[in-house]
Every structure is written in C-alpha cells, then in structure tokens.
Amino acid sequence: MKVASFTVHATAQQSARWKQSAEGEGYPSVGAWLAGAADAYLKVRARAGLPVPLAWRKGVFRVNLEGGETATVRGQVSPPFGAYEGSTEGPARYRGRRRFTLVYLPARRILATLRSAAQCKVLASELARLWYREGGSEPSGNPAPVLQNPA
16 A cells, blocks of 8 residues: 655644544544544545545646557646546647546546536546545446536
8 A cells, every 4th residue: 555644734732632532533643543534524525415626737647548549648637537638539639629538547548528627627526526425536336427417
C-alpha cells in the first residue's frame, strides 16, 4: 500500500481535542484518527448526495483510444480521472463543436465524451461520489445510469 504524508496545523485547543478523541477511539496516533475522520466526512457527503470535491490541475496522461492504440494526451487531471479536449479517436481541436473526453486513469479507459470540460468535471465528481458511497475508490457496480445522463 502506498502511503502519503500531510502536515496539519491546529490550535492548542484543537490539538487537545484531537488527541483526546484519538486515544478514546483507540487510534495509535492523531494522524491515523484524522485519516479516518476525513474518510468518514467524504462518505457522509456522498450519502447526502453532495459532490465529492476534486482538485483539477494541468497534466499529461495516457489513454486507450477507440482504435485500440494508446496515446499520451495533455489535459486536466484529478486522480483517478483525467479529461482532454478531443474524442475517443484522440486529442483534437475542433472548429465549431468542441468535445472533451473523461478518462479513468488507472485503466486508461474512456468513460464519456461530452460538450465541455465542465461537464467532464461534474461527471467525475458524481462518479467519485457513487464510488465513495459504495465504500471504495475503484469503480464498481454499474455506472451506466450516470454515464447515460451526464450533467
């Protein structure tokens, strides 16, 4: 399992409350307790139907295109998602009608081609919400209803 580290700043009062809660719930450290609390918060948001916040940045990623070839594309990335301007046939600039494609990065799989980058981001947030609701960060179940009716 890959592990990430974070630095969290807290007031003295927050620190005391967090230490007390971590000890009371049997966590080995405040960091372990905070990780559980953050995951619980995201699950509550998902159950409430609120979007999961995703932070997007510019990036380069690989995608399996419709013809079976793999391409490296530039676009927006918010793991486990990426979005690029183009279609299932690859990146392109269009005159008139533009298209944007949402990709599930671990599998390099195209999820949907939409009219705007904003629609890709909304769909990614909705899929993330569903996956958190199901208790994991990997796609499971049938995403077809969401993919058929993107925001």
